[in-house]
Amino acid sequence: MSAVQPGYAPPTRPDQVGSGRRRQRWLVVAAVVWAVLLAGLTWWSVRNDPPTVKEQRSLDQAGPVVDRAIGELSAAVGAAGVPALLPDRLERDCRVTPLERGTALERGIEVATAGGDARDVLRRVADRLPSEWRAGVSSFDGEPLLRADAGDFVAVEGRPGGPGRVLLTAATGCRPVGAGYRAPAADAAGESAALARALGRWGGATGAVQVLTAPCPGGGTARTARAEAAAPADQRLAAAFGAGAAPVVDSVDRYARPGDPAVLAERVDERVRVAVTTSCPS
Structure with missing residues (x-):
């Protein structure tokens, strides 16, 4: 048996050198396979999974959802009052994240009523909205508030807008702009x-x-x-x-x-x- 001189590592045998190299190669191969698998899962998820936060849907994707929500609200008003579509509102330079700016879209309908209880009007509208929206009327600061979810993180609300007036809105919240919002066009x-x-x-x-x-x-x-x-x-x-x-x-x-x-x-x-x-x- 040979002595090991203090301060020096023992010599590496030839079989240990080959084993270390094989281990390094397998680690490289495993890392490459994992990266390919992760990229594939990400690609599949983007195209098939529903968004889990609103920041995953840009304004050009969420805008049509808002437009359809306004159509649903128009139909839901029925005989509850006299409706009129309001001009859309775009809030630019809002914060999607602390590092990313975006734009928020809101569209609305004003409804003139004969006065009386705005809560009753909002309940009648809520009852006529799609069941999957889970629409309901509660109270906020002593006033009735309609809330519903139109899907894709588009929030629907309704509230009194003054005497004899109810406001119904659909809004995206702050989103990445993407291709931007284009209002639907039609002959009027x-x-x-x-x-x-x-x-x-x-x-x-x-x-x-x-x-x-x-x-x-x-x-x-x-x-x-x-x-x-x-x-x-x-x-x-x-x-x-x-x-x-x-x-x-x-x-x-x-x-x-x-x-x-x-x-x-x-x-x-x-x-x-x-x-x-x-x-x-x-």
Whole structure:
């Protein structure tokens, strides 16, 4: 037996050198196989698994979900009031993560009611929404609040918007922009013509006509044409809209009449804002 000199490692035998090299090769092979397997699982998951957080869905993917939700809400309003689609709202430069900026989309419907209990209106809407949305009405800060889940992390809410008014919204929350949001387009010639006739009483629209649309659950589209005109305070709003169904609201400053199309008008200072709407079938 040979002695080992202190301070020196013992010599490596030839069989130990070969064993170490084989172990290193197997470790490299195992690492490569694991990387390939992980990449394959990631590829499959992206294409087949549902998103687990809203940050995995960009705005161009979530936007159509919001549009369909507005169509469902339009159909759910039914006879609960007189609806009109609202212009979409985009909040840019919100925070998706502390390091990533994004954009949030919100679309809505205003519903004119005859007054009374907004909670009852919200319950009637909630009862008509798809069952998978799990819609319900609770209380928040002493006021009724409708909440529902339209899928793909799109939140639906409804709340009082003032006397005789309920607001229904669908929102994405902050998302990566992706290709961005494109509002659905549709022909609203009938609604625009009815709007022009009404505003003609006050000299015509003072600005551009906004046309807003949303796809209906059973096909077709909900459509709203909106504009405003200068209107003296001593002229009643109802006179601009002729004969039709009995109005839900008929006051000096507000007028709402159901029908096909429905009419919603509101005076703000010396201007009147008018929305003419064809809703989704209920």
